[in-house]
Amino acid sequence: MRKIKWPLLLVAVFGVCAAYVNKPAPKASPKDIHTYSYWYTASGHMYYGFDCTSLGWIQGLDYDCIYPSSICTFAADPTRSHSDATGNYFFTWDVPVAGINYDGAFQLFP
Amino acid sequence: MLRGLIPALLVLLFTYTSADKLFGLETFTGSLYNQPIPHRLAFLLSRIIPIAEILTAGCLLFPRTQRIGLYASLFLLTIFTVYIAAILLHFFRKIPCSCAGIFRHITWQQHLWINLLLLVLTGLALLPALGRHLRSPLNHSI
Numbered sequence A: 001m002r003k004i005k006w007p008l009l010l011v012a013v014f015g016v017c018a019a020y021v022n023k024p025a026p027k028a029s030p031k032d033i034h035t036y037s038y039w040y041t042a043s044g045h046m047y048y049g050f051d052c053t054s055l056g057w058i059q060g061l062d063y064d065c066i067y068p069s070s071i072c073t074f075a076a077d078p079t080r081s082h083s084d085a086t087g088n089y090f091f092t093w094d095v096p097v098a099g100i101n102y103d104g105a106f107q108l109f110p
Numbered sequence B: 001m002l003r004g005l006i007p008a009l010l011v012l013l014f015t016y017t018s019a020d021k022l023f024g025l026e027t028f029t030g031s032l033y034n035q036p037i038p039h040r041l042a043f044l045l046s047r048i049i050p051i052a053e054i055l056t057a058g059c060l061l062f063p064r065t066q067r068i069g070l071y072a073s074l075f076l077l078t079i080f081t082v083y084i085a086a087i088l089l090h091f092f093r094k095i096p097c098s099c100a101g102i103f104r105h106i107t108w109q110q111h112l113w114i115n116l117l118l119l120v121l122t123g124l125a126l127l128p129a130l131g132r133h134l135r136s137p138l139n140h141s142i
Helices: A006-021 B002-023 B025-033 B039-061 B063-088 B101-105 B108-135 B137-141
Strands: A034-041 A044-050 A063-066 A073-076 A098-100 A106-108
Touching (some): A006 B039, B002 B025, B002 B039, B002 B063, B002 B108, B025 B039, B039 B063, B063 B108
Parallel strands (some): A034 A098
Antiparallel strands (some): A098 A106
């Protein structure tokens, strides 16, 4: 500690302070779960729930919900490229295009 | 003068970026999930990267460990530059957001140029040490 470069330590403190001042704003509650796609079957719908906020997506910026609907689907900002858990894009109004099949596997609609 | 400024620049870079990641750890983890890497690896990296950056900045603060810090900086910057280049060369299916700290407002191309500049500067800072190593008697005897 005796041999520390004090000017560099000041620079380090400045870096931490700058990061603190510019820290991201709090996001929506992590419990804000949005269902974004479903698998349609003859017997009904199987829904796939997804917590967008856990991926750091910000409602109103990265995505938005389209109402009225009992299911929240997406309108995603095309300038902020994202993929879902399976690597699929959310570029446009998300008409449900995928879901979970009877085996529990995620599957794209043909 | 430049030799003194480069470690300061790197300390600023690594303390800012690591603190930014730790202050918004959830957001940073989320942004890594949006990168074209497996989710388990993304979670692991979200913890490893800030720690590596803090350790690098810490090494740069002390004269005895500054050279190690410069090599660590070179290593981290090289990995990230290669990753950016891979993105720009379309090695991945999509171009993810560049969403860390001050860099969230710049494009990947700008990001690449900044990284290349930092890489060159780090290399310049390491040149005297490399020169000493090459001139050392032990090296000549090999």
